[in-house]
Ligand SMILES: [Zn+2]
């Protein structure tokens with residue numbers, strides 16, 4: 001049976017559906033994720049072709065020259081991270097409705113973490129190890 005995962009923003013104006021498996025969750029401690037989310041992020045990802053997004057309040061912020069972040073401009077929820085030209089979309093796990101069915105198994109950019117918290121006990125990887133076909137070794 002094919003897995004269907006649904007998610008939405010805080011106000012409900014933006015919703016999405018993912019058909020098929022999600023990547024295990026990666027934590028990102030980069031300064032941009034911390035600014036955008038208020039702390040560090042936890043994201044899964046899936047092929048863009050498997051994701052259907054609805055909602056006119058979804059807006060995209062170009063957070064760097066190679067990536068953009070999707071958020072709801074009604075409630076401010078952070079929803080997506082998309083390296084440009086990539087065929088996958090990262091989905092911030094807090095927006096998933098119910099159980100995502102995958103767990104945290106890695107973290108990136110620990111060198112940019114804030115000094116007000118300890119890193120969780122999961123393996124540190126490079127962004128290039130997360131299944132992106134393009135991308136960067138720089139945070140964004
Ligand atoms: Zn919203």
Ligand SMILES: [Zn+2]
Nearest residue numbers: 028029030033
């Ligand atoms: Zn980040």
